[in-house]
Amino acid sequence: DTAVSQTPKYLVTQMGNDKSIKCEQNLGHDTMYWYKQDSKKFLKIMFSYNNKELIINETVPNRFSPKSPDKAHLNLHINSLELGDSAVYFCASSRRDTRNTEAFFGQGTRLTVV
Amino acid sequence: GESVGLHLPTLSVQEGDNSIINCAYSNSASDYFIWYKQESGKGPQFIIDIRSNMDKRQGQRVTVLLNKTVKHLSLQIAATQPGDSAVYFCAESGGNEKLTFGTGTRLTIIP
Numbered sequence: 615d616t617a618v619s620q621t622p623k624y625l626v627t628q629m630g631n632d633k634s635i636k637c638e639q640n641l642g643h644d645t646m647y648w649y650k651q652d653s654k655k656f657l658k659i660m661f662s663y664n665n666k667e668l669i670i671n672e673t674v675p676n677r678f679s680p681k682s683p684d685k686a687h688l689n690l691h692i693n694s695l696e697l698g699d700s701a702v703y704f705c706a707s708s709r710r711d712t713r714n715t716e717a718f719f720g721q722g723t724r725l726t727v728v
Numbered sequence: 729g730e731s732v733g734l735h736l737p738t739l740s741v742q743e744g745d746n747s748i749i750n751c752a753y754s755n756s757a758s759d760y761f762i763w764y765k766q767e768s769g770k771g772p773q774f775i776i777d778i779r780s781n782m783d784k785r786q787g788q789r790v791t792v793l794l795n796k797t798v799k800h801l802s803l804q805i806a807a808t809q810p811g812d813s814a815v816y817f818c819a820e821s822g823g824n825e826k827l828t829f830g831t832g833t834r835l836t837i838i839p
Contacts, residue, residue, distance in 0.1 A: 618771075647827075655815055657772070657829040670826055704771050714760040714821045719771030 617641050618720040620705045626726045627695055635690045635723045637705030645669075646688035647717060648680060649704040657704070663688050664710055695727045740836045741808050749833045751801040751818035758820040762827070763792060763803045766815045775803070775816075805835075813837045 620637040627633050639646060647670075648660040662670035666682040677693045688705060702724050706717040741747040753761075759780040764772035778785045778792045778801075785792050791804040801818050818830045 649829075655766075655832045657817065657832075659826055659828070662826065706771075716762050716774045716777055717827055718774070719764075721769075721771050 618705055618707055618718050620703075620720040620723050622723060623721060624724050624726075626728065629695055629697060629727055631695050632691070632693045633695060633725070634692070635703055635705075635725075637688050637690070637720060639686055639705075639707040639718070641707055641709075641718060643707035643709050643718075644685050645708045645710045646682065646685070647706040647708075648688065648690050649706060649719075651702040651704060651722070653701070661688075661690075692725075695725075697727050700725055700727045737831070738834045738836070740838055742838050743810060744807055747805045747808050747812070747835060749803045749805075749816050749818075749835065751803075751830050753799050753801065753818070753820050753830075755820060755822050755828070756799065757822040760821040761792070761794060761801050762819045762821075763790075763801075764817045764819060764829075765812075766817065766832070768814075772817060808835075808837050810837050810839060 618639045620635060625633060645664045647662045649657050650660055651657045659672050660674045661680045663682045665685050679691045680688060682688045702722045704722045705720040708717040709715045762777040763775040765775050766772045776787045776790050776792050778794050783794050789806045793802045805812055813836050815832045815834050817832050819827045821827050
């Protein structure tokens, strides 16, 4: 059983288009994240949601809009795609506790903007 | 801003030898540290973690050492195998839900 699953795995699209990436976790976690990994493998957090509430927004352009319909899902919608948006996007989830716990990552969505 | 960095971007080790991957962090408020392994085409995978009240933790073939005085973290992999070839990331958290990742070290195991 896949713990954190995201779709699609690959996404190729033209500049200016709007696209969405979906993420679901079946771990019963209440915190979910979106990370962006650039071509140099650098991983940077974009958003964090806890129980459907946005708690971290790391100066991401407002063309990126996360949506959490319930605590098991966190989708990422991107408007007016730009060449610089090309990257691998990872969804992750973790259990919020009195102490921090590790985040579990999905397999990633490789977005290529042409 | 705060950052987590790695000393070496690439590391090649002979199969069967031990490897050590280092990481420096700058956030003195960090109290939780994780090592992740990322294989090609996959997401980061948890290896081992350590909290700031410890200085050493061991897993299966892996050991994490934490030196809070110099803000340094290391991952030791014993008896390396071809399957250990991957990019390794350290990550730290300072009490919120935000994990800050280092830049990664590519470990290559030479058969």
